[in-house]
Amino acid sequence: MTRLAPFFLAAALAACAHQTSFRCEAHGGAAWSEYRSRHFVVDTDANPERAARLVDLLETLRLLDMKALVGDELEIPGRVRVVALASDFAFRDLAGNDLGGYYRLAQFGEPTIVIPISAIGNGAETLAHELSHYLSSYLFPDQPRWLNEGLAEFVQTLASRPEPLQEALTGSHMVGVSKAPRHSVGRIPENLRQWSASVSPIPMRDLLRWGGAEDRDVPGLYHASSWLLYHWLWNQRGGQLTDFQKRLMNGEAPAAAWLAAFPEYDPAHPATLTALDDELDRYRRGKGAVSYAVEGTADVSFDARPFPPAEAHMLLLSVRARWPSEPAARNSLRQDQAAEASREDPRNPLAAVYRGDPDGKPDPQALRSAAEGAPQDYRGWLLLSSAVAGAEKEAALRKAIQLNPDSARAQNELAWLLVTSDRAPEALPVANRALDLAPWNAAIVDTLAEVAARLGQCTQALQLEARAVSMRPADEGLRKRQAEVAKRCTKS
Numbered sequence: 321m322t323r324l325a326p327f328f329l330a331a332a333l334a335a336c337a338h339q340t341s342f343r344c345e346a347h348g349g350a351a352w353s354e355y356r357s358r359h360f361v362v363d364t365d366a367n368p369e370r371a372a373r374l375v376d377l378l379e380t381l382r383l384l385d386m387k388a389l390v391g392d393e394l395e396i397p398g399r400v401r402v403v404a405l406a407s408d409f410a411f412r413d414l415a416g417n418d419l420g421g422y423y424r425l426a427q428f429g430e431p432t433i434v435i436p437i438s439a440i441g442n443g444a445e446t447l448a449h450e451l452s453h454y455l456s457s458y459l460f461p462d463q464p465r466w467l468n469e470g471l472a473e474f475v476q477t478l479a480s481r482p483e484p485l486q487e488a489l490t491g492s493h494m495v496g497v498s499k500a501p502r503h504s505v506g507r508i509p510e511n512l513r514q515w516s517a518s519v520s521p522i523p524m525r526d527l528l529r530w531g532g533a534e535d536r537d538v539p540g541l542y543h544a545s546s547w548l549l550y551h552w553l554w555n556q557r558g559g560q561l562t563d564f565q566k567r568l569m570n571g572e573a574p575a576a577a578w579l580a581a582f583p584e585y586d587p588a589h590p591a592t593l594t595a596l597d598d599e600l601d602r603y604r605r606g607k608g609a610v611s612y613a614v615e616g617t618a619d620v621s622f623d624a625r626p627f628p629p630a631e632a633h634m635l636l637l638s639v640r641a642r643w644p645s646e647p648a649a650r651n652s653l654r655q656d657q658a659a660e661a662s663r664e665d666p667r668n669p670l671a672a673v674y675r676g677d678p679d680g681k682p683d684p685q686a687l688r689s690a691a692e693g694a695p696q697d698y699r700g701w702l703l704l705s706s707a708v709a710g711a712e713k714e715a716a717l718r719k720a721i722q723l724n725p726d727s728a729r730a731q732n733e734l735a736w737l738l739v740t741s742d743r744a745p746e747a748l749p750v751a752n753r754a755l756d757l758a759p760w761n762a763a764i765v766d767t768l769a770e771v772a773a774r775l776g777q778c779t780q781a782l783q784l785e786a787r788a789v790s791m792r793p794a795d796e797g798l799r800k801r802q803a804e805v806a807k808r809c810t811k812s
Contacts, residue, residue: 350406352627356399358619363627363635364404366437372622373440374404379618381448381479385455387614388475388505396458398726398757400451401432403639404439411436416642418539420511421446423453427638427670428702428729429758434639444479445510452476460568461759462791464578465530467568469543470550477507478614506551506611512544521545521600524585524593528578552603555610557582571783573790630665633657638670667693669700684708691716698723702730713737728758736767744774762791766801778809 350365357375359382364371386394405411414434415422420443426432433450435443452472456463519538522530522545535541553561564581568574575587585592637657643650658674665671672690684707691700698720705716717734720727731754738747751768758764769784785802792798 352629352632353624354627355622355624357622359399360402361399362402362404362622363632364402364406364437365632366404366406368624370406370437370440371404371624374402374437375622376618376620377440377444377447377479378402378451379620380616381444381451382455383616383618384478384503384614385448385451385475387616388478389452389455389459389471393616396455398431398728400454401426401430403432403434403635404437405435406437408436408438414636414640414642419641421450422641423450424639424641427635428699428727429761430727431758432639434641442510445476448479449473449476449509457760460565461765462571462574462787463568464528464574465532466527466542466546466549467574468546470546470548473509473512473543473547474550474554475505476509477611478503478505480504480507480510503614504611505614506554509547511540512547519544521548521597521604524549524596524600525587525590528587528593548600548604552600556599556603571787573786628665630661630668630671633661633664634668634670634674637674669694669697669703672700673703691719696723698727698730702727702733705730705733725753726757728754728761728764731757732761732764732767735771739767739771739774742774744771747771748775760791762788762795762798765791766798769801769805773805773808781805782809 350367352363352365353368353371355362355364355371355375357379360375360378362371362375362378364374366374383393386392405414411434421433421435421439423431423433431454433447433454435446435450439446449472452475453468456468456471460467519541521527522535522542527542527545527549530542530546534543553564560581564577567577567580572580579586585596587593634657637654644653654674658671661668661671667690669687669690672686684704687700687704687707691697691704694700701716701720701723705713705720708716714734714737717730717737720730721734724730731750735747735751735754738744738750747767748771751764751771754761754764755768765784765788769781769788772778772784773781782805785798785805789795789798789802
């Protein structure tokens with residue numbers, strides 16, 4: 321996610337004194353439309369001109385992001401959904417006051433970026449940043465948090481303005497470039513330019529084990545420190561950084577990959593990390609770091625269609641980052657939005673779920689009715705599959721996949737059903753497809769491990785289970801599954 325620097329945060333807080341919530345077309349709001357391009361599904365209530373500009377920018381940034389990350393126009397399966405709100409106030413209602421945009425896995429695990437449409441202007445770095453989260457999660461499915469944020473901060477400057485950037489994290493001229501190219505990677509990110517020289521980075525002993533929580537006293541400090549570490553590695557330890565990233569791409573656990581690539585900075589020996597702190601402190605106060613240009617021309621064509629009000633209600637509910645603190649208020653919000661969506665479209669499968677039960681668990685008959693009422697909506701069949709068993713469950717999953725082959729969740733659930741029904745050979749291509757779509761998903765890695773184990777491929781099964789546990793180390797269920805696979809493989 322992109323955190324606003326203190327300067328921008330103050331402006332956002334002032335704006336939100338007049339915050340308004342989302343209003344759909346049926347209640348006097350703007351009509352929503354959906355724009356499908358080669359790599360994106362954009363849902364927005366912005367006017368067609370601004371929407372077209374956004375699609376153009378997204379496809380261009382995706383091309384440039386990928387070139388910055390791997391040096392090539394690498395294709396990956398699936399599309400990213402982008403929710404772009406015309407009103408900054410409506411965006412704040414979803415995001416809170418300290419985010420310029422965010423990336424998350426929304427309903428059914430769908431990769432989604434949420435932004436205000438104003439990001440096509442001065443917020444273009446936010447788009448590049450959030451898009452980098454998606455792309456890097458695909459390239460490095462199991463990655464430390466500092467790399468996830470540091471890489472995104474490093475790459476986002478390809479969307480920055482062309483004028484020279486003379487302010488660094490500390491207020492120095494570390495990356496001052498007199499005539500920077502338009503798409504230049506490695507300069508000072510816009511959201512870090514306001515930091516003062518008095519702010520010290522997070523110590524490496526803490527940054528390397530960062531789990532995602534921010535410093536309450538200095539919001540954004542972990543993000544800034546991650547950028548500094550990645551910037552230093554790229555400029556001063558390029559070969560080792562490449563080795564580290566290749567190891568992550570090959571499935572090594574982050575801690576093992578770090579130690580193999582940077583043995584001189586061993587977390588088990590605190591003095592080595594203190595030496596790294598000193599290196600970074602000298603680096604941030606220095607000058608002359610290198611940035612580089614990335615260029616390319618993207619396919620920005622798209623198709624447009626109306627996006628029904630009921631869909632807008634349920635989409636915004638599924639991508640919301642800020643919720644009321646009280647459980648009753650959260651349930652009320654869900655129920656209100658679902659009821660409104662149901663009035664606008666009684667066949668909407670998501671609305672049928674939420675209006676039937678506060679926890680989103682209606683009876684199977686309600687789900688059957690929802691799926692049959694909107695037979696071309698894969699979500700209804702996927703929801704139905706979660707409430708039924710046997711042949712009906714399999715048929716619902718196959719219908720969902722037929723309608724949306726890019727649903728990693730549907731592919732994974734069908735693969736699990738097949739492998740646990742002693743049909744491992746049939747499950748293998750389905751599990752592989754699920755992993756192709758969402759390699760960052762530990763549950764999908766676990767499914768493929770089960771398939772490998774049942775096919776007698778124990779070495780691969782154990783490696784995959786170890787990877788799943790590394791991706792979600794606090795998940796006791798995955799640890800139990802790892803032990804089960806290890807026990808079965810030992811017996812065989």
